[in-house]
Amino acid sequence: MNLEEYFKEITDNVNETIKSYVKGDTKDLYDASMYLLNAGGKRLRPLILVSSSDxxxxxxxxxxKAAAAVEVLHNFTLIHDDIMDEDNLRRGIPTVHVVWGIPLAILAGDLLHAKAFEILNDSLKGLDSQRYYWAISIFTKSIIIISEGQAMDMDFEKRSNVSEEEYIEMIKKKTAQLFSCASSLGGIIAGANENTVNKLSSYGLNLGISFQIIDDILGLTADEKELGKPIYSDIREGKKTILVIKALEKATANERDVIIKGLGSKNQEDVKKAAEVIKYLALEYAYSLAEKYLDNALNDISSIESKNEIAGKALKYLGEFTVKRRK
Amino acid sequence: MNLEEYFKEITDNVNETIKSYVKGDTKDLYDASMYLLNAGGKRLRPLILVSSSDxxxxxxxxxxKAAAAVEVLHNFTLIHDDIMDEDNLRRGIPTVHVVWGIPLAILAGDLLHAKAFEILNDSLKGLDSQRYYWAISIFTKSIIIISEGQAMDMDFEKRSNVSEEEYIEMIKKKTAQLFSCASSLGGIIAGANENTVNKLSSYGLNLGISFQIIDDILGLTADEKELGKPIYSDIREGKKTILVIKALEKATANERDVIIKGLGSKNQEDVKKAAEVIKYLALEYAYSLAEKYLDNALNDISSIESKNEIAGKALKYLGEFTVKRRK
Structure with missing residues (x-):
């Protein structure tokens, strides 16, 4: 079995699991809940979880089941984030609140949040009580941390003096925590001890940081069609990405003016000019930072004694893919 | 110890538990999350849960802890429901999204949703694995059912032909399920068997139905200041309460016109006229229906062998209070 087949088997099974849980009589609610899940997505977190367990x-x-729980949870956060950020496009289609209205989009997110716990609970059935507590605890704390990260991200939009350290702290919470949750859960349900789960947790965290830095880069460099959402939206929303932070740090007075003028602007020309300056000043640095965290992630995996060769390869590949991807 | 002291001890401890969990560094987010919890509330569900356990x-x-989890969960649903229903006042103060904006209100609800699981998980720590699964399962399914109930409630606003049966089905889901969750959890953590938990579940469900019918009545009859929210808002929002359904069923052609004109109207005079006709036609019936479900709840409690006299009294009192309350 090659990696492609290995990933396809996992993705197909996780998708089937999700479909078997997210269905019910209140049609609009379940249609709105499955809409984004049916629209694709890379299923990175499920792949990480199942590979970690393998x-x-x-x-x-x-x-x-645990992987389906994490993916359903992820999609709940996307639906609510898109309302909060007023984003109208994701995975190449209009976002849930654009199609179904804000009230049903809020409710669909809430339903998926609960469904994630339902699926996780079934995944854990029969495990000993201590491991049960551990798994639910990590899953729950992750959602709390993700919420705090989203609050920090929104707060940063209003601030002009965000440091690189604060940015890393924010993306650890908002993005990397769920990757860490996925790899940790894979270990916990496989019966791993605390030391091994900590290594898996660190792998997920490092990979997740790397993932978000690349996400920020792609928001300025990707092909809009491939990306599935509008380019430069981070700049329009005044998001303090690592590229903006680094560019502001290195900018001359003139360059600084161009960046500030574009941040949070509705004028497409100003936004584009700011993007060009930001890329020129910070793109190389952002890539090198993503590579650094990827190296950490690969070291974490190498430090775990593997019982399954292809799973080890998969976890390394997923790290490298994260940095090399185009969307 | 009298009932008043019994209830105060529970409420104080549950409030302390909530405060010890819902706190953190992202200040705005935690302030928004505690805002409604700090604004009072009857703590009916915690009282039911602890009394059931006792x-x-x-x-x-x-x-x-389990009671704090249920109350935190309840407050999450209130915050999100107020956004969906565009309600601006609750417990006598502006709602969370009015004070903090919709994005932070969505996030505060999400945080409380996760916090509820965190607190519940701590409540269950050390229970055997099977009981663990049972408790998480009931809690999770309740949230799913509540979301479905909210979807039905919103759907009913658009429909004119809602039957009494559909209404009862909707309030079972939207309101009564969480009462049933509270009483069931009280039994599960106390080590009860399935038969006893089913009786407690039935008590909570019957009491919850009775509670919602009285809520619908108070929305037309209560003193606005005492109620803490605007009177007649159900009529303005076109909600299909049991009173509206029964009144439409009994109305003459003229009365029907007055009701239809008021439902969903922004004209205060039309709303008030509709309210008067609805009360005249349906108030007595609604009270008798609430009494019927209260009787069922009291029978459920009587059928359980009690190990604690004051807890049995408390559960009966809470049922009677539900129907007699003025707010």
Whole structure:
């Protein structure tokens, strides 16, 4: 079995699991809830979770369910984030609140949030009580941390003096925590000890930081059609990405004016000019930072004794893919 | 100890538990999350949960936490419902999204949703794996059912032909399920068997139905200041309460016109006229229906062998209070 087949088997099973749980009689609500899940997505977090579990010889019935729980949770946060950020396009289609209205989009997110726990609970059924507590605890704390990260991200939009340290802290919470949750859960359901789960957790965190830095880069450099959402939206929303922070740090007075004028602007020409200056000043640095965190992630994986060769390869590939992807 | 002291001890401990969990560094987010919890509320669900646990000799450390989880969950649904229903006043103060804006209100609800699981998980720590699964399962399914109920409620606003049966189905989901969750959890953490938990579940469901019918009545009859929210808002929002359904069923052609004109209207005079006709036609019936479900709830409690006299009294009192309350 090659990596492509390995990933396809996981993705197909996780998608089936999601479909078997997210269905019900209140049609509009369930249609709105499945809409984004049906629109694609890379299923990176499920792949990380199942590979992490495989690496330690975990049971696939458990890992498919835990992976579905994490993916459903992820999609809940996307639906609510798109309302909060007033984003109208994702995965190449209008966002949930654009199609279904804000009230039903809020409710669909809430339903998926609860469904994630329902699926996770079924994944954990029969585990010993201590491991049960551990898994629910990590999952729950992750959602709390993600919410705090989203609050920081929104707060940063209003501030002009965000430091690189604050940015890393924010993306650790908003993005990387769920990657860390996925890899940790894979270990916990596979019966790993605390030391191994900590290594997996660190792998997920490092990979997640790298993922978000690349996401910020792609928001300025990607092909809009490939990306599935409008380019430069971070600049229009005044987001303090690592590129903006680094560019402001290195900018001359003139360059600084161009960047500030574009941040949060509705004028497409100002936004574009700011983007060009930001890329010129910060793109190289952002890539090198993403590479640094990727190296950390790869070291974490190398430090774990593997019971499954292809799972180890998969976890390394997923790290490298994160940095090399175009969307 | 009298009932007043019994209830105060529970409420104080549950409030302390909530405060000890819902706090953190992202100040705005936690302020927005605690805002409604700090604004009062009857803490009916926590009282039901702890009394149900006491009735069977359950441990107070567990029941305080489980009760805090249910109350935090309840407040999450209130925050999101107020956004969806565009309600601007609750517990006598502006709603969360009015004070903090819709994005932070969505996020505060999400945080409380996750916090509820965090607190519940701590409440269950050390229970055997099977009971763990049972408790998480009931809690999770309740949130799913509540979301479906809210979707039905919003759907009914657009429909004119809602039946009494559909209304009862909707309030079972939207309101009564969380009462049933509270009483069931009280039993589960106290070590009750399935038969006893089913009786407690039925008590909560019957009491919850009765509670919502009285809520619908108070929305037309209460003193606005005492109620803490604007009177007649159900009529303005076109909600299909049991009073509206029964009144439409009994109305003459003229009366029907007055009701239809008021439903969903922004004209205060039309709303008031509709309210008068609805009360005249349906108030007595609605009260008798609430009494019927209260009787069922009291029968459920009588059928359980009590280990604690005051807890049994408390559960009966809470049922009677639900129907007799003025706010």
């Amino acid at each position: 690496l330690l010889g975990g049971d696939r019935e458990r890992s498919y | 009735l069977l000799g359950g441990d107070r450390e567990r029941s305080y």
